[in-house]
């Protein structure tokens with residue numbers, strides 16, 4: 001009879017039933033939207049959560065960040081900091097650009113600079129200003145490719161191609177005429193050989209044969225240096241620097257000594273920190289000489305993991321005869337002089 005009793009209690013006691021149903025309905029009407037809200041905001045997009053909780057950054061950026069999902073952002077520890085300073089990390093256009101030159105140490109430079117807590121950079125080269133297809137995507141596309149950063153951080157992009165690209169200076173200038181430009185240069189002959197070595201390595205990887213250096217670097221009839229060989233053209237630095245200096249004042253261009261970056265990276269990095277108006281935060285603890293690699297490598301934290309650049313940096317150079325090296329050095333001398341005049345600074349290149 002127990003079951004019957006239960007049924008009868010319910011059916012014979014309608015006010016009680018209505019009261020418990022109302023109580024149940026009321027708690028559901030509060031709990032259900034709350035659970036739904038939490039699910040959608042915290043686990044699904046993060047955008048609403050970020051917008052409501054932090055709500056200080058431009059909506060566009062909050063939406064862009066939400067692509068990563070709130071959990072991902074938390075993993076990266078990015079939003080953790082916001083709890084303290086009330087800001088949201090956003091994608092910013094670079095305030096500084098490493099424009100090249102190719103094979104002068106651009107990768108080492110950006111990786112070393114990344115050790116600075118106030119410097120952020122995208123992992124890849126953007127080729128935004130030098131590539132028409134990318135450029136047509138617009139500044140907002142470019143901006144969203146930049147890493148998230150805080151107001152006290154500087155975003156730096158590096159694309160060595162900008163150095164020789166004729167169109168890049170005016171496009172960069174249009175984006176921001178006060179952007180800080182960083183160029184890194186190395187002995188022009190060493191750069192040519194490094195460039196050729198890289199092209200040989202790429203060809204070998206594709207099972208193709210590379211032409212001999214002398215065929216490329218020398219005019220086949222006269223035996224003189226061939227200024228049309230691309231690797232040689234890039235090393236005629238004044239041609240390219242002049243294009244940048246047509247639009248930007250010299251004080252807005254810092255030139256890193258690529259040869260010194262190899263042997264004394266901290267000295268060069270400190271100069272860049274000063275140029276960017278940043279405190280010196282990269283110490284000798286973060287950079288150490290790796291005997292096996294024969295180059296400086298990095299440590300983000302004192303006992304943290306070590307990181308060296310990939311095997312495609314610091315390859316054994318192709319064997320070039322002393323005679324051709326001498327010819328190249330001689331060829332570059334007047335070009336170097338023109339560069340020194342332009343930049344009001346000399347390099348001790350032989």
Ligand SMILES: Nc1ncnc2c1ncn2[C@@H]1O[C@H](COP(=O)(O)OS(=O)(=O)O)[C@@H](OP(=O)(O)O)[C@H]1O
Pocket residue numbers: 101102103104105106107108160194195261262295296297309312313314315
């Ligand atoms: N710390 C450290 N580790 C490894 N390599 C270093 C380092 N510092 C400077 N370099 C020199 O960087 C040269 C490659 O230059 P880039 O990074 O500009 O090359 S690239 O244009 O991006 O391909 C590369 O040139 P090669 O030695 O000719 O390969 C290196 O000499």
